[in-house]
Amino acid sequence: MHDFKQLTSAIEQAHNQLQAKAASAVNQALTLRNWLIGYYIVEFEQRGKDRAAYGDGLIDSLNSKLNHIKGIDRRSLFRFRLFYLTYPQLGFSVADQFFLQDSTLFPSQKVGTVTPQFIDKLQVPAEKIFSRLSYSHIELLLNIDDPLKRTFYELECIKGTWSVRELKRQINSLYYERSGLSAQPEKLAERVRQQSKLSVPTDIIKNIYAFEFLDLKTRELVEESDLETALIDHIQEFIIELGNGFCFEARQRRILIGSTYYFIDLVFYHRILKCHVLIELKMGAFEHGDIGQLNTYLNYFKQEISEKNDNPPVGILLVAEKDHALVKYATAGMDENLFVKQYLIQLPSAEQLQQYMEKELRELR
Numbered sequence: 233m234h235d236f237k238q239l240t241s242a243i244e245q246a247h248n249q250l251q252a253k254a255a256s257a258v259n260q261a262l263t264l265r266n267w268l269i270g271y272y273i274v275e276f277e278q279r280g281k282d283r284a285a286y287g288d289g290l291i292d293s294l295n296s297k298l299n300h301i302k303g304i305d306r307r308s309l310f311r312f313r314l315f316y317l318t319y320p321q322l323g324f325s326v327a328d329q330f331f332l333q334d335s336t337l338f339p340s341q342k343v344g345t346v347t348p349q350f351i352d353k354l355q356v357p358a359e360k361i362f363s364r365l366s367y368s369h370i371e372l373l374l375n376i377d378d379p380l381k382r383t384f385y386e387l388e389c390i391k392g393t394w395s396v397r398e399l400k401r402q403i404n405s406l407y408y409e410r411s412g413l414s415a416q417p418e419k420l421a422e423r424v425r426q427q428s429k430l431s432v433p434t435d436i437i438k439n440i441y442a443f444e445f446l447d448l449k450t451r452e453l454v455e456e457s458d459l460e461t462a463l464i465d466h467i468q469e470f471i472i473e474l475g476n477g478f479c480f481e482a483r484q485r486r487i488l489i490g491s492t493y494y495f496i497d498l499v500f501y502h503r504i505l506k507c508h509v510l511i512e513l514k515m516g517a518f519e520h521g522d523i524g525q526l527n528t529y530l531n532y533f534k535q536e537i538s539e540k541n542d543n544p545p546v547g548i549l550l551v552a553e554k555d556h557a558l559v560k561y562a563t564a565g566m567d568e569n570l571f572v573k574q575y576l577i578q579l580p581s582a583e584q585l586q587q588y589m590e591k592e593l594r595e596l597r
Contacts, residue, residue: 263367267323270316307469314374322358356386368396384408459596460515464497466592477504487532496529505578508533508545518551518558530564546575557589
């Protein structure tokens with residue numbers, strides 16, 4: 233090194249380049265592992281010798297056997313299966329990079345869903361999805377059923393190097409729909425690119441999926457947004473497993489009040505109560521305005537969404553502050569006696585929800 237400036241520059245470049253390589257390696261291993269799990273599940277469903285013994289209970293049986301592995305639970309197993317079915321070509325196209333093609337981990341025979349004709353029609357090469365998108369990006373893309381719409385966000389995310397948060401924001405802002413309606417889509421795309429939050433290597437490492445994959449539990453590195461996403465995932469699964477009439481309807485339900493769009497974390501319909509149940513998660517200290525906001529959503533549902541024969545909707549506010557949880561019910565002015573006698577007996581108790589939330593907070597942190 234000729235001078236101090238060159239020395240510092242060389243150190244910075246080495247750090248940046250190798251940090252990016254490390255982050256990419258972790259992400260690619262995580263992505264391939266999740267894809268492989270989905271592949272194994274689908275292959276067993278189609279060819280397993282004892283598949284008839286498990287039938288529709290296969291995922292539950294796997295969950296009970298694999299619950300010692302962080303990041304693998306009932307919901308994630310369903311998601312990994314969906315991952316394979318949505319991107320069946322992905323793992324096979326990158327197997328050579330991981331020396332898996334000839335191993336017992338990666339059979340050379342593919343489950344009969346991928347054809348050359350199908351691969352030829354893909355607009356985004358599997359290698360690009362694998363190398364340029366984190367598994368957190370893919371998790372968001374799996375929620376998009378329309379293949380054309382999903383491809384649009386794949387392309388834009390890769391081209392714009394969007395962070396996970398930016399991809400979520402663009403999906404929620406209906407960028408795909410706005411682009412189709414815009415008279416000048418090029419200008420809209422340029423404006424989106426200028427305002428976008430770009431992805432950086434540490435984003436890949438500092439997400440809940442990577443932490444669980446690496447079996448880490450370092451509280452300071454888990455971003456609040458990732459913790460919030462994981463909590464909502466688990467709350468959704470918990471409510472569904474409770475049964476008691478809960479039917480899942482929507483996640484991040486978008487509503488328009490006045491000229492402002494709002495997003496409700498979870499929306500269920502309760503077939504026994506014959507009403508909607510809205511669930512909001514608040515990260516941080518409870519404020520009285522939080523209940524007011526949830527009551528606003530309930531009033532909107534009463535006026536705009538509920539059918540004539542539906543009962544008034546109710547809301548559940550879940551507050552997560554550090555390792556403690558608080559549960560509040562929102563009723564939008566409903567008679568308290570009616571709520572206690574008719575609604576509360578069908579809903580999970582505040583104590584039950586609080587205990588579950590605090591257990592999840594301890595495990596995720």
